Amino acid sequence: MIPPLPDLLVEPLVRAALAEDLGSQGDITTRTVIPADLRYTAHLRAREAGVASGMQLAAMAFRLVDPGLALRIACPDGTGFEPGGLLMEIEGSAASILSAERVALNFAGRMCGIASLTADFVARTQGSATRITCTRKTTPGLRLVEKQAVLHGGGFNHRFSLSDAILIKDNHIAAAGGIRPVLQAVKARASHMIRCEIEVDSLGQLAEVLDEGGADVVLLDNMDTPTLREAVAMAAGRVVLEASGNMRLERIAEVAATGVDYISSGALTHSARTLDLGLDF
Missing domain, CATH: 3.20.20.70 (Aldolase class I)
Known part of the structure; x- marks a missing residue:
């Protein structure tokens, strides 16, 4: 098991990505159409096989937007998964989940791609x-x-x-x-x-x-x-x-x-x- 990176080193990267995505006004779509008190459970799933990476980053994106979100990482970094596999479950404010979604997916998709290609080389x-x-x-x-x-x-x-x-x-x-x-x-x-x-x-x-x-x-x-x-x-x-x-x-x-x-x-x-x-x- 590869130990996670210190949050102190990772947080500035995720925070900068969120600031870039939220812009000067925040998520105006979500703020306009989603009730502030609406709660949901969201599932982050794989649409193809690979090796998990970036779960730490994705989780941090959700937590920085809303520390009240409940997160469960189902497929830890370094673990293989199949199409349809559950990687993470996020429960709480629907607005918060939607506002962090793209940054979380960008990090997770990019890092899973690197880990999966590396695994192919290693094989x-x-x-x-x-x-x-x-x-x-x-x-x-x-x-x-x-x-x-x-x-x-x-x-x-x-x-x-x-x-x-x-x-x-x-x-x-x-x-x-x-x-x-x-x-x-x-x-x-x-x-x-x-x-x-x-x-x-x-x-x-x-x-x-x-x-x-x-x-x-x-x-x-x-x-x-x-x-x-x-x-x-x-x-x-x-x-x-x-x-x-x-x-x-x-x-x-x-x-x-x-x-x-x-x-x-x-x-x-x-x-x-x-x-x-x-x-x-």
Whole structure:
């Protein structure tokens, strides 16, 4: 079970989404046509199969609009569901439920989509020790909750920000004058508490990294499957290997079979389809 994020970190995201949706006048439709004392029970259900995520966010949207609403989460984050499955029950003021509905559905549908796509990727690694991980290719402002959705789908998180770890990309190598200079700089200047990953796009560059030392992880960028297999043999366990670039869902099984430690894919967050959920009275 993945523990929920602290409300202190999540609430500003939900509050901002509610403020955006309610605008300057609030929900004028509901205020006009729904009696203030009308009470209802609403059910948040799935219209397709998937993996739950964003229930914490959806529940917070309802509670911020009306703390008096009674909520029951029927399908906790990280749990699979089938079409028609009940995800959440909300009871109380009909006006409050209607005013929070769209924000709750937006968060839940988006996060369920990420968790479900991640679960598909993870399923392709069955029988291997390879882990699926996300990237920083996230929606601006929503990285924390989108990466949490990856965890709900059975994946792992890469760094959350530029300050988490050293990740030397091709442009860093080009600007610094090559692989050896950048790794020498890491060994001379980096804290012993910081891990270092370096990107390579050929076996020749991998050989340079292994010879120089100073990297904990090597990112094998846009390599075909036979080359990945050779890279695993060359490294022989001396560094952690991460395959990245062109990691389509249909390719994951063969990449995992090469023996790489991680497969990273930006698609988990930047290309996940919003899952079809509905709220009905």
